[in-house]
Amino acid sequence: MRTRRAASDSGAQLRRRVARDRRGHGLRGPLVPRGLPAHRSRSQGFDEVVLDAFAEIDGLWHDRLADLDIAVDDVPGILPHDPDSVSWPEEVEADGPIPLARMVPAGIDRRGNRTRARLIVFRRPLQRRAKSEADLLDEILAILVHQISGYLGVTEETLLAGPDAL
Numbered sequence: 001m002r003t004r005r006a007a008s009d010s011g012a013q014l015r016r017r018v019a020r021d022r023r024g025h026g027l028r029g030p031l032v033p034r035g036l037p038a039h040r041s042r043s044q045g046f047d048e049v050v051l052d053a054f055a056e057i058d059g060l061w062h063d064r065l066a067d068l069d070i071a072v073d074d075v076p077g078i079l080p081h082d083p084d085s086v087s088w089p090e091e092v093e094a095d096g097p098i099p100l101a102r103m104v105p106a107g108i109d110r111r112g113n114r115t116r117a118r119l120i121v122f123r124r125p126l127q128r129r130a131k132s133e134a135d136l137l138d139e140i141l142a143i144l145v146h147q148i149s150g151y152l153g154v155t156e157e158t159l160l161a162g163p164d165a166l
Contacts, residue, residue, distance in 0.1 A: 100126055
């Protein structure tokens, strides 16, 4: 019996070793350590750019933006009202037929629960238009300024100047 256990134990060890060391190429693991910026995925990097752009506005208008959520979606899940003339409702920021962001006002959902206002930024259309990280930040900041100024009911210049400009 001991010989059988030893044989089965060595078989289990062999299987574990094969799973870790495929075809003799060494241990499998991450190429870049987690602490380095290169470890971020594209979506994580985009989320950070949106948060950086929003931080500038939030620093000025934090009290009035407490009920606004910022969300990122990969692709827009909305279609234009009229596909022939590509007309969008006021709450959609678009570049021709491609929506870039959408402001969803506060309201009541299907279950009767209250919802908060939400600004949704679409990642892939914006990343395709940006030629660099700085260009992407500028584009996102412009969209946030336009949408949030409409949400607050102030001009874009007033939004950038802060509530003291009122």
